[in-house]
Amino acid sequence: MKERKVKIIMVDDNLVVVTLKDDGGNDVPCMMNEESFIGGLHLRGEVIRVRGNEADLQCYEDTTELMVGDEVTLSGSLIQIEMGPGLVGSTLDGLGNKLEGYGDFLPRGVMIPALDREKKWKFKPTVKSGEEVAPGDIIGEVDETELVVHKIMIPADYPKGKIIDIKDGDFTVEDKIAELEGEDGKKYDLKMLQRWPIRRPRPAKKRLQLTDVLNTGIRIIDGFNPVMLGGTACVPGDFGTGKTMCQHDLARHSRVKIVVYVGCGERAGEMVELMHEFPKLIDPDSGRPLVERTVLFVNTSAMPVAAREGSILVGATVGEYFRDMGYDVLLLTDSLSRQAQGMREMSGRLGEIPGPQAFPAYMNAYLTRWFERAGRVVCCGEMGEERFGSMTTIAALSPDGGDIAGDPPTQAAIQTAKVALILSRKRASARLFPAFDPLECHSKYLDTSTEVLQKQFEERKFPLWLDYVKKIKHSVVDGERIKEQMDILGEKGIGGQEYRRYLLGDIVQKAYLNQNTFDEHDRSTKLDRHYEMMRFMIHLMDIFPTDEKQAMRRAQEDLVFNIVQANYSEDYKTEYDKILKSIHGGEKENGGNN
């Protein structure tokens, strides 16, 4: 459709209503979700409802000073994001504008493209002129950062065809690097820049079962509640329970190729932290700064509400784009609740009949559809061997009133995501971080993918992984149960053996589940060290001596202290040996901290 001009007849906050008649009284056609430019400032908007001769638009920017009668341009296309070399390491707003391009304050109606138009990239073709290609096929590469080779693909919405005149050398993203002679007889210019509508999931050849586990470095996730590569997880938690810290830790330590981090309607300060930290923080595996594998989308709580939706959609689109190159991508979103609340605001303005707590009836379906963009796939393309890529989605939720059970978006996320990592106020107040509640969290993958997990851990030479997890988890559950009894009956009310089991569960909580994000060794645990640690914990449970309650408690306190110190050290094996020896050696040594 071509561009059309219409006029505003109503403005209510970020809802703008236009008449679908031109000045001559003729009907003006319009498309659902059409991108529009509103008023003299060309504020970005989108058609979200059409009723007879009126269309409702959500405006992605502040509508101050808009007037009835102002002109609106219907662009004829859906809202798209541009993608290509230069995405990695950049900081974009919820609509894909490059934030570094603006001054101290964000002006309205000014679009700054995500990709630098001047910068030249070294394009190395991987196909020759004359070769047959299909959508998704890789035709060349660019070394985008030390960590990421950006694959240039035939855009997914182009036809099959033949490559003509492919070049080699330094080009900007808008330069023509080759031409495609399509099956349809038309010729298409191929550039490094391509666009995709943010509401449409990018296609894949095939969606696959998940077979591999994501190594996050966080023990309570990797051990108790594994997330599969290509899987989904949600992190609901009241404020102050460490939700954002968890997202940051995942962005830092997860072993994936690309991290897409979406700050959706949350504090600016947190995003500033990432922006300042990631260029400096070094990924221990590659020795390179984390910024070289990260794309940041920043929509802060003070920014217009509709752009929250933009941010989670552009995040998913960019994640899929890197997935299509054959990479493992982690999409982190903080927080999905803000998008749900944004939907609620708009729904109210549209006068829709509200569901629970005024959230719209379609919210659940919307969140499910968004989570479903995650997955492990065979990427599009027909050349060479099959390419596998994955996008794992982990979304934080901020329940209103801290009420996890009663908050509709949180419940929707828990139902949809396969892993629920629930943060506990109690553990956070006790300064036990990460404050995931070991009894409330669950990973459905443990039930549904047990065999796949077992096989996978065997391949990695951790054959007893799942058994260890089961034992350690049992110890926590057991300990909590006994603690509940003790709260009622007092310490004297329970037997020595039970007291011992309570103490063991407590060790697991304080020394295994508790992880110090500020310590360079403890903050992230690789799978091999994690395996050793579990083996050690289980050994400890077997040999922890039965004694009088007082003595056991003293011994336990020392043990917790020493294990935590071991967690802080690089050479954990020596520390473990020391601890085990001290137990075998009886009461001669007292933990060595005097």
Place this chain on the structure above:
Amino acid sequence: MKVVYCDIENIDGPILQVKGVTGVGMGEEALLPGYGYAKVVKIHGDTVYMQSLQGSLGVQTTQKTEFMGKPFELPFHPEYVMGRIFDGIGKPRDGRPEIQGKMVPVEGPVVNPSRRAMGQGYIETGIPSIDGANTIVRGQKIPIYKLPGEDVNNIVARIIRQARVAGQENFSVVFGGLGLLNEEYIFFREVLEEAAERTIMCVNLGSESPIERLNVPHICCAFAEQLALIGQHVLVVITDMLRYADALMEVSNAQGKIPSRDGYPGDLYSRLARIYERAVNFGGERGSVTIIGVNSVPDNDLSHIVANLTGYITEGQLPVERGGFVIMKCLSRLKGLVVGKETRSDHGPIMDACVSAYANALGLREQKEMGFSITDEVDLAYLKFADEFESRFLPASQNLSLNETLDLGWELIRILPKRVIRIKKEVLDEYYKG
């Protein structure tokens, strides 16, 4: 372009409708001659919906309306503005003439996140629970939660009086009062007059229109932002943000919007965020805006929707009970940026150890109260620690330097045997000396 319209078509609470209007923009300021001011909140065809800042008591259907062609603005001048008192419309309420200066928007544009600097430097209040355990970083936003029956005015006054930025002269305080009682107004006016050269006040009284309250936080932030841009470090203290939320509910309901939780409007989060997110550290030669918002919490229930959303927006919380901070529920999210980096290296470990020991002691005290006898010597040490901590560390009525606060922490922790203190060995060995 000023056009005057006659007649008000509809009066619905504070929302007034004028018909037959053209050429008026969203958010525009409207003057109701002889009555007050209003802000355009919705335009439908030729009907304009205005939110009257003075409410609607006594509005006549023949009231004239003059649209000013621009959103609300304030005159600002970095020197003339000091020591002045304004009302909820930004007009002087101290009987002195209007300021001559450049006009700045009350609700300005959003700060570009990529131009924000990391929080840096801290605001010393002299209160150990804040400076030691919950250090407030420049550019931070943090609420003080209080029970409705609790009086935190003394604490707020103490913060206004004692607040300082280590090594910085260019520090000022902007005080915002929402629905202040007359005696509160007089109290705070006296506190602020003590340091008129570095303070600004913007106050809406309890006897005045609640709708005006919606402007007060933004006026405070607009002044603070301007000062920060020219290198000042500004502390904005606003009391009480619950009244802001209540005013918002009133306006929202009058417009027929569907309430979300507890009757508050669905955009409460976004509206509160628009205020608190104006806290900023510009970095370099320029200054910062730090916001402390006092927020009443009905029923002492921190899950109350206003407190809860504030918790999500702000960077920590400082609940007050019986004249002191409830240390177990206090949190400053940004303290890690300065603790141990700009302060003594033992700052983090000793404060964490104190709080964690206090938590443990509270658990024991609970058991004791339930009738279990506490006989273990370590447990008894914990209980003693708790008593001392409560009487010497927690009271807000103090003015200690940060190092004095840390030394006090070490003095108290020595009540406990060394081996139960969860502090890295090197630090413990250096400072415990017990």
